[in-house]
Amino acid sequence: MDKIFSGVQPTGNLHIGNYLGAIKNFVELQNNTKQSTCYYCVVDLHAITVWQDPTKLKKDTLETVACFIAAGIDPKKSIIFNQSKVSIHSELAWIFNCVCRMGWLNRMTQFKEKAGKNRENVSVGLFTYPVLMASDILAYKSNKVPVGEDQKQHLELARDIAKKFNNDFEVDFFPEVEPLIFGGATRVMSLRNGLNKMSKSDISDYSRINIMDSKDLIVNKIKKAKTDSSVIMGEEVLDETGKLSKEIINQRPEACNLLQIFSAISEVSIKETLKNFEGKEFRLLKEALADALIKKIFPIGNEVRKMLNEENYLTEVLEEGAQKAKEQAEENLKEIKNIIGFI
Ligand code: TRP
Numbered sequence: 001m002d003k004i005f006s007g008v009q010p011t012g013n014l015h016i017g018n019y020l021g022a023i024k025n026f027v028e029l030q031n032n033t034k035q036s037t038c039y040y041c042v043v044d045l046h047a048i049t050v051w052q053d054p055t056k057l058k059k060d061t062l063e064t065v066a067c068f069i070a071a072g073i074d075p076k077k078s079i080i081f082n083q084s085k086v087s088i089h090s091e092l093a094w095i096f097n098c099v100c101r102m103g104w105l106n107r108m109t110q111f112k113e114k115a116g117k118n119r120e121n122v123s124v125g126l127f128t129y130p131v132l133m134a135s136d137i138l139a140y141k142s143n144k145v146p147v148g149e150d151q152k153q154h155l156e157l158a159r160d161i162a163k164k165f166n167n168d169f170e171v172d173f174f175p176e177v178e179p180l181i182f183g184g185a186t187r188v189m190s191l192r193n194g195l196n197k198m199s200k201s202d203i204s205d206y207s208r209i210n211i212m213d214s215k216d217l218i219v220n221k222i223k224k225a226k227t228d229s230s231v232i233m234g235e236e237v238l239d240e241t242g243k244l245s246k247e248i249i250n251q252r253p254e255a256c257n258l259l260q261i262f263s264a265i266s267e268v269s270i271k272e273t274l275k276n277f278e279g280k281e282f283r284l285l286k287e288a289l290a291d292a293l294i295k296k297i298f299p300i301g302n303e304v305r306k307m308l309n310e311e312n313y314l315t316e317v318l319e320e321g322a323q324k325a326k327e328q329a330e331e332n333l334k335e336i337k338n339i340i341g342f343i
Helices: 016-032 054-071 088-097 102-106 109-121 124-138 149-168 215-224 246-251 253-266 270-277 282-307 311-340
Strands: 003-008 037-042 079-082 144-147 178-181
Touching: 003 016, 003 124, 016 037, 016 054, 016 144, 016 253, 016 282, 037 054, 037 311, 054 079, 054 282, 054 311, 079 311, 088 124, 088 311, 102 124, 102 149, 109 124, 109 149, 124 149, 144 149, 149 178, 215 282, 246 253, 253 270, 253 282
Parallel strands: 003 037, 003 144, 037 079, 144 178
Antiparallel strands: none
């Protein structure tokens, strides 16, 4: 039986990049793998590796949970909780701090990017971020982890930590962690610049479609989205695996991004999408895309708005989820402590 674990940072203002890259896949996993247990965790401990305003952190946590549920994650089928409610994550992270090597963390590209020139002044937590991530996953002995491309290196680290623990203590305790990288639009790019990832921190709100955007705003943003001056390309731009080739993504990043978003939102393969729009002007693709977004995203945003008025319901979901998560993690932690030699 698979154990699926994934984490999402509590960020307010969730956008279609968060939805297509993560949440939509969580819903599919929940619905397609009935025997598996799915843990979907709002990682508030990871969030505080950089400064968080307390009031906003609370609000963002609730908004993320509301978005999970509105998108179709069912708290009766999946375990939804926030990380700080299950203290085993932190406890196991300490143990893994003593398993993980400095050299391994020094190689993490995300840390290098996030710290930049400011290395002396970022939190120690930002450096050990991937160790906490390994403990999230391994506290439940999870073996499958749906993530975006950018988290692959962190998952390799989780595998290395699990392997070293097993080797050092001569046990076969932790499973091999396998990333589930979803195809299509796992990387949704900015609507203003196809080379940048869609991000809530982009100063231009027109660079992204937020889950809670109004219908008019969705239409306007898609209308204004950057394109190029050619007509839409055909199937010849697919590589042997049926994806848009690297060359075409480099040549026409904005065109590729819109096609990929359309394909993912409307659940039409990229091949079909190219067939349907080959030789046409972007105006037609944009109209279809705006319609698809209004059909799929707008109702989710509406649900989120409603649920945010039912704070008690959301906190109950988190409480119940944390209880279920704890049961499993406590059992595992007992064994881990015994293996290490803690009395
Ligand atoms: N680091 C992940 C991200 O930024 C979030 C995360 C935290 C996570 N813990 C996790 C993802 C465990 C998968 C498994 O996207």
